Amino acid sequence: MRPALRALGGVILIVAIVGLLYVGVGWRMRHMFDGDPSTVARASLQAVRQQNRLTPFAARFVAVVTAEESRFGFSARKTLIMPGLVRYSIDLAKLRDRDLQWDAATKTLAISLPPIELEGPEVDLTAVREYGEGGVLMTLTNAEKELDAANRKAGQAELVTQAHDVLPMRLAADAARSAIERSFAMPLKAAGIDATVTARFRDEPR
Structure with missing residues (x-):
């Protein structure tokens, strides 16, 4: 058999296995939770909480600052270029049961998220530059x-x-919402429940 055909056969086999696993998980989810969206959502909430923290976004910034001082008729000046990494995270342990609201009429699961927390900045000491006079x-x-x-x-x-x-705050919020929505949408889909998942921050205006 040609290598290309063997590779294609391997890909088809992998896809088939993944498909069977998905069907198997879906069957198990449907029978385990009996198609109850609220039960599936609560189980998903427990799984999400166990992750402790979600860090959906990180960004690198560069600060350029200058300080000056004068004494005895002399002056000195130094400029610092300081790059640093900031991570944007959510404390998943702060998700509460009442943060999940299921609307049976619209088949929508609404999730209220705790605020984004910033971690850092972590200064890249190897990239710090100084200039003085x-x-x-x-x-x-x-x-x-x-x-x-x-x-x-x-x-x-x-x-x-x-x-x-x-x-950066908007990008972090968008990334967090998308990650949380996927975390709850996938179990619902696996359980055979056709639902829309929307995530919003508690302090976000409606």
Whole structure:
């Protein structure tokens, strides 16, 4: 048999196995929960809670900050370029039973999500860059140490500010909603229940 035909046969076999597994899981789900959407949703909620945290989105930001100081007629200036990674997550343990609402008339499962939490920033120390002017003052005094401390503090604050910007927050929210909707939609589908799943944040305007 030609290699291409063998590969095609292998793919067909894998697809067939996956299909049989899906049918088997669906049969088990339908008989286990007797087609009750609320029961399936509660079981899915328990499984989701066990994941503890969902991190659907992460973004890298770069802060550029400058600090200056003058003493004894001399001045010093340092600029810091600080990249950092921020992760956007949801504490799944905060999902409550009452956060799930099943509407039998529209066959819709509505989920209320806890707010997104930011983790970080994790500063990439290998990519940090510094540029300075005013070597005399930095040599004779502790000005450089103070400038570095001020820049580090300002850099961290700038990364946090960028992370809270509208665009990354919206991207994180969209990713979180999609992930949660899939987590609840798949068990419902496997149980043979035709349903729509919508996820919204508790603080999100309706």
